[in-house]
Amino acid sequence: MAKLQRSALVHYLQDTFQTTMLSTQSWFKIGKHVADMSVNLNPDTETIKNILDETEVNDNGYEPSFDVDTYYADPSDGDFYEAIKGIAMDRIKGDACKTICLEVTVDAASGTTYDAWIEDVIVKPQSYGGAQGGVRIPYNVAFCGNRKKGTVTFDTTTGKPTFAVAV
Numbered sequence: 076m077a078k079l080q081r082s083a084l085v086h087y088l089q090d091t092f093q094t095t096m097l098s099t100q101s102w103f104k105i106g107k108h109v110a111d112m113s114v115n116l117n118p119d120t121e122t123i124k125n126i127l128d129e130t131e132v133n134d135n136g137y138e139p140s141f142d143v144d145t146y147y148a149d150p151s152d153g154d155f156y157e158a159i160k161g162i163a164m165d166r167i168k169g170d171a172c173k174t175i176c177l178e179v180t181v182d183a184a185s186g187t188t189y190d191a192w193i194e195d196v197i198v199k200p201q202s203y204g205g206a207q208g209g210v211r212i213p214y215n216v217a218f219c220g221n222r223k224k225g226t227v228t229f230d231t232t233t234g235k236p237t238f239a240v241a242v
Contacts, residue, residue: 079182086112086141087177087236088216090155094173094195100237102177103155108145114178115140139218148203148210159212163200172197176216177238179227191227191238195219 087102105112119135150156162172176196181189197217205211225240 079180083181085179085181085236086114087179088155088196088198089175089177090153090158092154092158092171092174092198094170094175096175096193096238100235101154102236103152105143107149108147109143110145112141112143140215142201142213142215144213146212146214148212159198159200159214162198163203163212172199173219174198176218177227177236179236187228188226189228190224191236192222192224193238193240194222 086105088105090101090103117138117140119138121133121135123131123133125131146159148156148160158174161167174196175193177191177193179189179191183189196219198214199217200212200214203210203212223240225238227236227238229236
């Protein structure tokens, strides 16, 4: 069996910055100009050793996030561009920075349905500007919970994903 190519792990953000699944799903695919991106799970564990020399580990879960360091401001990105520009330039905070992240593993040799997960996230630009060559707005995505497993099918004409919650 061959190793899974990086392009088989796909991340999208709901580009209208809604925190509910809409009947018409609209996704921004992360990846253009991005050479390296990983979801950092940030496991939260605590090791305690008591006076009896016994060790106990408390597992407090995860605080996952990822950084997109090379997003170039591109008006052709539509709703996503307008949202990220607005968050950065208007210094927006709170619920207006929330949206949904869709993660898909396109790992089946054949077929049209793939494992996928959605989760609420907060998107926060880290800076804007950059060097010659284009205006950059690098951003951080922090997962907020409400994770749901499901499946994705891709439209054969547009390639757009449609998510369905697993039952």
